[in-house]
Amino acid sequence: MSVSLLLEMAVSADPDRVAVVSENTRVTAAELHGMARRGGTHIAGSGARSVVYVGTGGAMLPLLIFASAHGGIPFTPLNYRLGEGALHELIARLPEPLVVADREYLQTMWRSGADVIESQAFLDLASASGDTGEEVAVDPDDVAVVLFTSGTTSKPKAVELSHSNLSGYVMATVEFASAGSDDAALVCVPPYHVAGVSAALSNLYAGRRVVYLRQFDAQRWVSLVRSENITNGTVVPTMLERIVVELEHNPTSLPSLRALAYGGSKVALPLVRRTLELLPDVGLVNAYGLTETSSTIAVLTPEDHWAARDSHNPEIVGRLGSVGRPVPGIEIQIRDESGTVLPAGAPGQLFVRGPQVSGRYTGIGSVLDDDGWFPTRDLATVDRDGYVFVAGRSDDTIIRGGENIAPAEVEEVLVEHPDVAAVAVVGVEDDEWGQAMVAVVVPRDGTDPDAEDLRAFVRSRARGSRTPDRIVFRGDLPVTETGKLLRRVLVAELTEALQYQGRDVR
Incomplete structure (x- = not known):
């Protein structure tokens, strides 16, 4: 089974419905199907063995996913924010690539030595009238999409997702054509993230209109929810924080919004509670998954969120800190x-x-x-x-004096302090303890927390061994574009600082 079947099923259900919206572009399911077939025929005839995309997504993402599938070639969207050298290195790891690049990345891609076509030129080829060609037969276990991991702790690995993996995920978790005629999903996660790929597939299969916000901006996100009557959204934690701040500063009703999924990295409980207060009628979904699992493997449902919000039972309230239960x-x-x-x-x-x-x-x-x-x-x-x-x-476990400490044990306590906006706990080398525990705290605006007060706060709520040896303050935490904390960056910076200042970190 090819992922192409998902698009064919969507066309069979309602060929004339608008399937994709990206800025001024609106494409029906039937139009996307025809474009994917013509684009796939071009890909199959190019001699390429992999298709690479470097750009900000929008309509190009579902087009290239399905065009590559039609041509029987694996598709790889790359992180367009990487430097030229890093992009060239990733492209060199892919066999005989055809690179599709947005205009602003063309010169960088030309210097890679690969065959390159501009996104608009590919779109023109796919949109032109002409023969759609025969789909290249694929085995369900053939690779459909290759995604590079973020490389937050090591060299990025190329994860291979088969047609069977991706179609299996969608068909197990989404009811075909289950969306209402006015349902619309706002997608702002980047195209190189597994959530971007799965959103393109699952929303199309469900029958939702997919609206793309190619460069995230909280004010623009709120505006699109209102103007496009968005019913479903998917965000990463950093986006959710900015949306909440925007709604707090500029209160705005979002009457069409029914469901908002968040995931990609751990979300602090104070942020979840603020979201529940601001959007009491919106069904929040905590979606947990990995690139290697084709996206979500567990969800905390809207009903779980509402039950935790309204309950006085500690066990039920505590579930707000979980990622829910496994998907089918x-x-x-x-x-x-x-x-x-x-x-x-x-x-x-x-x-x-x-x-x-x-x-x-x-x-x-x-x-x-x-x-x-x-x-x-x-x-x-x-x-x-x-x-x-x-x-x-x-990998993040801190081994202090022979005791294993998960950073989350301390982070979940410190983030509840009213003066703490964000926190990361890491281990740095220490001659006496093996590793010393350092909490890096981002204070809330307008506050000036005291390090000893924060240590006492942790000591009063957790075991004494969970009290950080040292607390340092920063204006922000280093994260990837999808909100994943770059602990290795913090460890490197702290190690250098402590070597300069001396080894005593207590």
Whole structure:
């Protein structure tokens, strides 16, 4: 099964409905189908073995996903914010690439040595009348999309998602043609993120009009929700924070908005609670997933959010800090370091299994175990009702005096302090303790928190060993464009600063 089938099914349901909106461009399902077929015929005839996109997305993203599938060639959207050298290095790792680039990235791409075509020129080819050609047959296990990981802790890996992985995810989690005739999804996540790919596929399959905001701006996001009567949105945590600030400073009703999904990295509970207060009738969804799992593998539903907001039961209230329960088709296990499956409530590493799980990397191969389980490298627990609580990456664990400490244990306490806007806890090398725990705090506007007061705040709410050895203040935290914290940047900066100042960090 090719992902092309998802578009063909959408056309069969309602060929004349507007499927994609990007600035002044509006494309129906039938028009997108024809464009994808003509674009795919051009791709198949180019001799390319991979299709690369460098640009800000919009209508080009679904067009290139389906055109590449029609041509039987894997598609790779790259992070257009990377420097020229980094982009060239990633392109060099792909076989015989045809690069489609937005105009502002053309010169950079020409210097890569690959075959390059401007986005508008490709769009013109796809839009011209002419033969749509025959679709290239693909095996369901053939690679449909290749996405590079963010490389926050190591060299980016090329994740291979098959046609079966992607179509399996969509068909298991979305009801075909289930959207109302006026339903519209606002997509502002970048095209190189797995959420961008899955949003293009799942909204089309559901029958929603997909409206693209190519460069995120909170004020523009609010304006589009109102002008396009948006019913569904998907954002990463940094975007959600800016939307909340915009709505707090400029109160605006969003009567059409019914569902707002957030994910991509951990969201602080104070932000979730502020969102619930500002948008009490909007169904919030915490979507947890990985590139290797074709997007979402667990969701905390609107009903879960509302129940936590309205309940006085600590267990139900506490679920607001979870990522919810597995989506259909996904199995989960929590294992200890020896591989033993742990019971409910015990902390360990999260393993997942299901048709949408790839776990395969270019040049490395599959990292699934013999039974098809993928090691997420996330530390987690699962409660007796199946709610998953993610504590962070196993790589981030701080080993202080022989004791393992998950940064999230401390971060979740500190972020509740009224003077703390954001916080990251990291371990830095220490001669006495092995690692010392340093909390990097971003103060709320208009506040001037005291480090010792913050340490006392943690000490009063957590075990003494969870009290940071040192607290430093910054104006912001280093994050990727999708809101993932760059802990390695903090560790490097703190290590250099501590070496300059001396080794005593207490």
